[in-house]
Amino acid sequence: xxxxxxxxxxxxxxxxxxxxxxxxxxxxxxxxxxxxxxxxxxxxxxxxxxxxxxxxxxxxxxxxxxxxxxxxxxxxxxxxxxxxxxxxxxxxxxxxxxxxxxxxxxxxxxxxxxxxxxxxxxxxxxxxxxxxxxxxxxxxxxxxxxxxxxxxxxxxxxxxxxxxxxxxxxxxxxxxxxxxxxxxxxxxxxxxxxxxxxxxxxxxxxxxxxxxxxxxxxxxxxxxxxxxxxxxxxxxxxxxxxxxxxxxxxxxxxxxxxxxxxxxxxxxxxxxxxxxxxxxxxxxxxxxxxxxxxxxxxxxxxxx
Numbered sequence: 001x002x003x004x005x006x007x008x009x010x011x012x013x014x015x016x017x018x019x020x021x022x023x024x025x026x027x028x029x030x031x032x033x034x035x036x037x038x039x040x041x042x043x044x045x046x047x048x049x050x051x052x053x054x055x056x057x058x059x060x061x062x063x064x065x066x067x068x069x070x071x072x073x074x075x076x077x078x079x080x081x082x083x084x085x086x087x088x089x090x091x092x093x094x095x096x097x098x099x100x101x102x103x104x105x106x107x108x109x110x111x112x113x114x115x116x117x118x119x120x121x122x123x124x125x126x127x128x129x130x131x132x133x134x135x136x137x138x139x140x141x142x143x144x145x146x147x148x149x150x151x152x153x154x155x156x157x158x159x160x161x162x163x164x165x166x167x168x169x170x171x172x173x174x175x176x177x178x179x180x181x182x183x184x185x186x187x188x189x190x191x192x193x194x195x196x197x198x199x200x201x202x203x204x205x206x207x208x209x210x211x212x213x214x215x216x217x218x219x220x221x222x223x224x225x226x227x228x229x230x231x232x233x234x235x236x237x238x239x240x241x242x243x244x245x246x247x248x249x250x251x252x253x254x255x256x257x258x259x260x261x262x263x264x265x266x267x268x269x270x271x272x273x274x275x276x277x278x279x280x281x282x283x284x285x286x287x288x289x290x291x292x293x294x295x296x297x298x299x300x301x302x303x304x
Contacts, residue, residue: 021181021182021183021204021205022181022182022204022245022246022247022249022262023203023221023222023245024066024163024204024222024223024224024243024244024245025066025067025222025244025246026057026059026066026067026068027066027068027069027240027244028068028069028070028071028240028241028243029068029069029070029071029143029145029241030071030073030076030143030241031071031073031076031143032073032074032075032076032078032142032143033072033142034056034070034072036142037070037142037143038056038058038070039105039106040102040105040106040107040141040142041058041068041141043104043105044098044101044102044105044107044158045060045090045092045098045101045159045160046060046157046158047059047060047061047068048060048061055069055070055071056069056070056072057069058070060157060158060159060160060218061157062156062157062159062219064156064159064219065091065161065222066159066161066163066222067160068088068160078143078144079140079145079146079239080237080239081144081239082235082237082239083235083238083240084165084166084167084235084237084238084239084240085163085164085165085166085238085239085240085258086164086165086166086227087145087147087148087164088145088147088148088160088162088163088164089147089148089150089160089162089163089164089213089214089223089225090147090149090158090159090160090161091150091152091153091158091159091161091213091214091215091218092149092151092152092153093151093152093153093154093155093156093157094151095113095135095136095149095151096113098139098149098158099113099137099149102141105142106142107139107140107141108139108140109137109138110137110139110140110146111137111138112137113136113137114135114136114137115133115134115135116133116134116135116136116194117132117133118131118132118133118134118189118191118211119131119189119190119192121187121188121190122189122190123185123187123188124187132211132212134150134151134152134211134212134213136148136149136150136151136213137149146164148164148213150211150214152211152216153216153217153218154217154218156218157218159218161213161214161215161218161222161223162201162203162214162215162222162223162224162225163222163225163240163243165226165227165254165256165258166227166228166232166235166256167226167228167256168232168233168235168256169255170198170200170226170227170228172255173200173226173228173254173255173256174200174226176255177202178202181245181260183202183204184202184203184204184205185200185201185202186201186202186206186210186223187199187200187201187210187211187212188201189201189212196229196230197228197229198227198228199212199226199227200225200226200227200228201214201223201224201225202223203221203222203223203224206220206221208220210223224243234256235256235257236257238253238256238258238259239258240258241259242259242260243258243260243261244261244262244263245260245261245262245263246262246263247262247263248262249262249263250262
């Protein structure tokens with residue numbers, strides 16, 4: 001009981017520290033060959049590798065989007081598909097060129113390009129007949145971390161736009177990110193019938209549009225996509241070293257055990273690009289939860 005009370009106080013205190021909304025700055029991957037992985041992201045998406053205090057952070061030269069910190073660990077086993085982490089989203093102006101670059105830089109194509117017609121979202125509230133076509137594909141980097149590529153963004157370079165998580169109970173995750181980090185629900189999307197799931201996209205409040213796969217413009221802050229698959233089981237594995245927010249604070253973990261870290265150090269990725277430093281975190285075990293309820297007035301449209 002004492003351990004539970006101490007943990008509860010720690011979570012509550014840190015929640016108060018994070019009451020001011022913070023932008024997601026970067027995600028941390030453990031990799032077997034830092035040089036090979038850095039070359040993949042440089043060659044495929046034009047990211048620049050910046051050594052900072054013994055760490056390597058990759059970022060778009062424009063400073064836009066999400067940063068990626070690489071931890072060199074020759075004994076790392078690579079991506080663990082059994083965890084909550086499902087990889088990154090990448091906005092690219094040329095999907096075919098990005099796929100070709102992935103093949104030539106040690107990556108693998110997980111799914112070929114296709115035009116996916118997404119249905120209407122509940123948030124924002126779209127007309128029932130609304131569809132959003134997105135040309136997309138999926139690749140894996142040399143360590144197996146999956147990347148969802150979606151085409152758009154105009155004539156600029158590719159940008160990492162978000163983190164993709166598989167969650168056990170979407171409502172609990174949505175509430176946690178809103179109340180603990182001060183984020184907003186930017187999109188609530190049913191993926192039926194193409195996939196028996198829903199995706200809640202969360203992030204710092206912004207004026208720019210967020211589509212089914214992420215921000216539609218390269219200059220928008222990164223997001224977190226929390227996908228709930230009907231009938232899924234809880235996981236005790238994070239599958240990623242950490243997500244890092246900017247600003248003063250400490251460490252905690254989301255309801256599915258993904259470490260959330262906050263650090264005040266600012267790193268210049270380009271003349272005006274920022275990314276913070278890493279702090280250690282611990283992940284709690286996932287708890288049993290009931291099957292989630294849909295928002296009022298919504299029908300799942302699929303019986304499992």
